[in-house]
Amino acid sequence: MKTFIGPFILTFFITLFILEMQFLWQYFEDMVGKGLEAAVLVKLLLYASASLVSMALPLAILLSSIMTFGSLGENYELVSMKSAGISLNRIMRPLFVFSIFLAIVTFYFSNNILPVANLKFKSLLYDVMHQRPALDFKPGVFYSGIDGYVIRIEDKSKDGQILEDVLIYDHTSSNTNRKVIMAETGKIFLTEDGKYLIMQLFDGNQYDEIPEKDKPLFRSDFEEHTIRFSLSGFQFKRTDEDMFKSHYQMLNLNQLQLSSDSLQEAKTERIKDFKKSMDVRLAVYRDTNRVENLADVAIPDSVIPHFDSLKATSNVSVIVTASNLARASKTYAAAMQQELRSRRERIARHEIEYHRKFSLSIACIILFFVGAPMGAIIRKGGLGMPFIVSVIFFLIYHISSITGEKLVKQLEMPAWQGMWVSTVILAPVGAFLTYKATTDSILLDSAYYTKITSNLKRIFVTPFAKMFSKRKR
Numbered sequence: 105m106k107t108f109i110g111p112f113i114l115t116f117f118i119t120l121f122i123l124e125m126q127f128l129w130q131y132f133e134d135m136v137g138k139g140l141e142a143a144v145l146v147k148l149l150l151y152a153s154a155s156l157v158s159m160a161l162p163l164a165i166l167l168s169s170i171m172t173f174g175s176l177g178e179n180y181e182l183v184s185m186k187s188a189g190i191s192l193n194r195i196m197r198p199l200f201v202f203s204i205f206l207a208i209v210t211f212y213f214s215n216n217i218l219p220v221a222n223l224k225f226k227s228l229l230y231d232v233m234h235q236r237p238a239l240d241f242k243p244g245v246f247y248s249g250i251d252g253y254v255i256r257i258e259d260k261s262k263d264g265q266i267l268e269d270v271l272i273y274d275h276t277s278s279n280t281n282r283k284v285i286m287a288e289t290g291k292i293f294l295t296e297d298g299k300y301l302i303m304q305l306f307d308g309n310q311y312d313e314i315p316e317k318d319k320p321l322f323r324s325d326f327e328e329h330t331i332r333f334s335l336s337g338f339q340f341k342r343t344d345e346d347m348f349k350s351h352y353q354m355l356n357l358n359q360l361q362l363s364s365d366s367l368q369e370a371k372t373e374r375i376k377d378f379k380k381s382m383d384v385r386l387a388v389y390r391d392t393n394r395v396e397n398l399a400d401v402a403i404p405d406s407v408i409p410h411f412d413s414l415k416a417t418s419n420v421s422v423i424v425t426a427s428n429l430a431r432a433s434k435t436y437a438a439a440m441q442q443e444l445r446s447r448r449e450r451i452a453r454h455e456i457e458y459h460r461k462f463s464l465s466i467a468c469i470i471l472f473f474v475g476a477p478m479g480a481i482i483r484k485g486g487l488g489m490p491f492i493v494s495v496i497f498f499l500i501y502h503i504s505s506i507t508g509e510k511l512v513k514q515l516e517m518p519a520w521q522g523m524w525v526s527t528v529i530l531a532p533v534g535a536f537l538t539y540k541a542t543t544d545s546i547l548l549d550s551a552y553y554t555k556i557t558s559n560l561k562r563i564f565v566t567p568f569a570k571m572f573s574k575r576k577r
Contacts, residue, residue, distance in 0.1 A: 116164035154221030173479030252276035282313035455519035473534035477541030
């Protein structure tokens with residue numbers, strides 16, 4: 105346990121930090137230049153780290169277990185324990201119990217803590233992405249961050265308070281550029297409460313095109329003119345979290361089950377409504393047995409007049425009406441098909457989250473049974489060989505998980521299959537490695553494979569070489 109806990113904590117937080125950096129680069133453009141407080145960014149990273157645990161925890165368990173047993177094997181501690189009559193299964197038992205404890209904690213985290221963290225993360229990220237950029241006037245660039253105004257300056261002082269050659273388009277009364285303010289210099293500062301920006305303009309002109317024929321243009325000169333801009337739009341505002349509560353990533357097991365059942369019932373009712381609507385569109389008369397298949401519907405001959413008995417003009421009208429009805433029914437059926445697919449995809453996403461809470465916990469145990477025997481086989485500690493081996497197995501786990509989840513989202517595979525693909529792949533691998541490590545296998549010994557290669561060469565290559573040399577003679 106002492107050998108395992110240190111590498112586990114270290115690798116877990118290193119992996120979490122790397123994933124956090126990836127998250128920062130992904131949303132860097134949405135955060136920079138918006139004047140966000142440090143507390144907001146810390147909260148965002150904290151909530152994001154909760155959603156990244158599902159990737160960091162399995163890799164930490166896999167890498168730390170390989171490092172632990174690899175170090176024990178490299179220092180001949182496994183050999184000494186085995187020579188004392190302690191089997192590898194008995195040596196692995198304490199960490200196996202600890203991995204079960206981690207699996208239980210992971211399940212509790214996924215079911216109770218992660219939905220709340222996802223809710224706060226999604227709502228906070230939504231507010232950050234919709235936050236306006238911070239107030240910043242750049243020389244020679246039109247700035248339209250303030251509602252109703254477009255401002256351009258030619259230059260500004262180092263402290264940013266003194267402006268030169270100011271041009272302002274006032275759109276507060278109209279969306280056109282009929283009202284323009286120009287000034288040689290200006291000065292900007294905030295009010296004490298920080299809610300308003302005061303701009304004092306000096307030595308300028310104001311132009312206003314009035315939509316009247318007798319007075320088409322109004323012009324005034326000023327030595328000093330003050331404009332007050334409201335900064336209420338720049339304040340960071342929080343959105344009500346109730347807007348995101350129905351999302352499948354914000355639900356626990358009971359809520360997912362209830363929501364999935366409701367969506368299934370709604371889909372069933374929609375199919376019934378579609379059948380009724382098609383019956384009305386096609387004027388279908390069902391027989392007394394109330395058959396559900398349209399191919400089995402009996403239509404009496406007395407209901408539909410014979411086409412041949414109609415006049416030529418009536419025949420054309422019937423054909424046009426039937427064609428329009430067929431096209432409308434086809435369009436309605438295609439739209440209904442797309443709607444049902446969207447409903448099934450939404451149900452599949454609920455089922456994915458339902459199975460994910462269990463598959464992540466089981467993955468902690470499976471990856472321990474992959475890492476621990478692999479460490480005992482390779483007999484190498486540290487971050488060299490164990491890191492390479494753990495990355496290979498983690499890629500197998502991650503790629504199979506992502507592939508299965510994608511197939512479920514595309515409705516190519518049911519959720520109970522797609523979300524357990526990685527477990528089905530790695531469970532036999534873990535069992536095989538545990539068996540090999542228990543029986544002191546030389547699975548990764550280069551001398552063992554060299555001997556096999558030489559034997560195969562002696563059996564297959566040498567006879568053909570001798571036969572070829574005899575023919576050449």
